[in-house]
Amino acid sequence: MKKEDLKIVFFGTPEFAVTSLAKLVDEGYNVSAVVTMPDKEAGRGRKIIQSDVKKYAVEKGLEVLQPEKLKAPEFIDKLREINADLFIVIAFRMLPEVVWTMPRLGTFNLHGSLLPKYRGAAPINRAIMNGETETGVTTFFLRHEIDTGDIISSRKIQISDNDNVGTVYDILMHIGADMVIETVESILDGTLETRPQPEGEFTPAPKIFKEDCRIDWNRSAREIHNHIRGLSPYPAAFSAIEDEEGKNIDVKIFESLPVDNVIIEKNTTPGTIMISGKRLFAATSEGILEILSLQPAGKKRMAASAFLLGYHPVKFTTAQNG
Structure with missing residues (x-):
């Protein structure tokens, strides 16, 4: 299968996800639809705020889906209608099984840590807050429990004493985009290899409140x-x-x-x-x-x-x- 024939649905919300989405588009992949969070009102003027992913998708003329509920029948029906081969998830909500099991080639996620370390919503923050001297990004296939699926690939970087979450975020965002392309290529050419995550060896990275x-x-x-x-x-x-x-x-x-x-x-x-x-x-x-x-x-x-x-x-x- 050629990359332009591979139908992809991309799930993501913040800037971290935009870099990978842009890389897919620039490389000529067929992004059939983009799923992101609904618009929200903010500030005294109740200004409508769109996610970074939506802004990019609209600019590029990509179809945008913004479901309030990921199990909503109309959303599920729309995904089935698209009939994508592959779902890619980056910095998005936890998907229900009915969604992530849908594409024939599966659903993979890009996560901002070296799994199984720092499973959860704030892996970059938590790694630096805990004084880690290295971190990285991992691509893995989704399964029931969050951030526990079989690892496809990972890449490590060093964290210097001068780094903060902003500098590490930027580095991982660009490395992650390259890894997304490499992962899709390995799926296409049949060279994909995965390995299970070690049982019982994980560090939590809960959301920052x-x-x-x-x-x-x-x-x-x-x-x-x-x-x-x-x-x-x-x-x-x-x-x-x-x-x-x-x-x-x-x-x-x-x-x-x-x-x-x-x-x-x-x-x-x-x-x-x-x-x-x-x-x-x-x-x-x-x-x-x-x-x-x-x-x-x-x-x-x-x-x-x-x-x-x-x-x-x-x-x-x-x-x-x-």
């Missing part, structure tokens, strides 16, 4: 640093700062650096702020953390030096609003 972003200053400087970069630039770790007058403001923190050349008194309360010239430091349960950039509530992101021009912080406390 607001409370997951709150900084606990009773952790070590290294742990807090990993927490910050695992959430930067979005959704961003947050805390609150108390000033000399006892007032609190919530802040998002985007960049930090553990330091070992700042001397503090023993038993200094975690969260205590130290200022040296234009630099902002915070005590933790173990070590000192320099805060490099942050964003006070209602303001723009700024360097710590700019923040100190208008604020006189004393300590980090528990954030009130996030």
